[in-house]
Amino acid sequence: MNYNWDWGIFFKSTGIGSEIYLDWFVTGLGWTIAIALVGWVIALLLGSLLGVMRTVPNRWIAGIATTYVEIFRNVPLLVQLFLWYFLVPDLLPEPLEMWFKQDLNPATSAYLSVVVCLGLFTAARVCEQVRTGIQALPQGQTAAAYAMGFRLPQIYSNVLLPQAYRIIIPPLTSEFLNIFKNSSVASLIGLMELLAQTKQTAEFSANLFEAFTLATLIYFTLNMGLMLLMRMIEHRVAVPGLIAVGGK
């Protein structure tokens, strides 16, 4: 292959203002993190609520959560994103629609769409993890808590969820990593997150391979860092006397 590698490219001017290419990557990484973290907060809160709903002894409540999961897990992520970005604003009440389409700057409206989309999509997956974690606990735990006079919400918050979360840290970690990877769909509605900045760098500079190598390295480092973080949390909350986690 006849390709002139030039790793210095990242420090060269983009020709737009005083920015160098590296600045684009930094901005992109910022967006990627902002999408993934806010989306994750939504996913964790909503997913936990749905996971609890799927396990309560009430068919209607459980049914609502099941329907949610079926819909959000089975419609492709990109379709969901386009619905949130192109269709949902049209369904909003007039003032809200105008605000979304005209008052917000384009990056903000794209950001809102992608955060809501990823949050709700990932919530369906978190829901299933939380449900599995709760169902893995012995029935006797609930019975013992009832026998002491606890009410159902107290049983979830004091007995079931603290144990369920500990069990599901590994699968939750992979959902957390997924939301970072999935955040790249934002580039399709024009939000300049990491992948979009990489493509733009490749096009402007013609240093395609360097640009994508750097992007790969950034995604990889980010993932490793998050994985280590989750490992640390897992060890921190490990219960003494129970089977040790993480191959300790």
Place this chain on the structure above:
Amino acid sequence: MISIDNVNKWYADFQVLTNCSTEVKKGEVVVVCGPSGSGKSTLIKCVNALEPFQQGDIVVDGTSVADSKTNLPKLRSRVGMVFQHFELFPHLSITENLTIAQIKVLGRSKAEATEKGLKLLERVGLQDHAHKHPGQLSGGQQQRVAIARALAMDPVVMLFDEPTSALDPEMVNEVLDVMVQLANEGMTMMCVTHEMGFARKVADRVIFMDAGQIVEDCPKEEFFGDVSARSERAQQFLAKILQH
């Protein structure tokens, strides 16, 4: 203290309890025995409404379990229950296990709950283990903590569902000792157990169940006295478990 009046319970078409009636007076110790699947667990779980029943009524210290107006959590908080598999909360320390319901259900202060919990822990001989977690204790120790946890709620009656049958043989006695002590102090107790030594020592009455019915319900002396006067099923059952 507990009066069980003509209780009938079905799981779909299958009748688990048939016309069960009995009475446990204040300070009385009643042992419930019978073959596997005879409905012993189901019966005592009806007492604190862990299992609903379709007919009859159970009155615990003046409160009707079947009455839809009854505040069940409140009723349950006054009835201690000890399970076959201990059911301590593994993510909480022993102290937290002993205090959580006192704090969240009875509204006691943390200091008050801790003092009470530690006093009971000492009573079951485990004061040195307060800071540990359940997974770090042996089965017998866990069951003693579970008894202390139930006692911390100041129950008017204690229910036991085979409290020693998940234990290694060498740990059975440490748990039975705590139960004997409790019985001698005058606690009202309803115990599902096959420990006939325990029944002989402290029971006032013995109930024998078979196929969802209370077949025998008589004073201990009578139950163990003249075996030939017992029902055929009870004789077969006793022959099996008294061999050992």
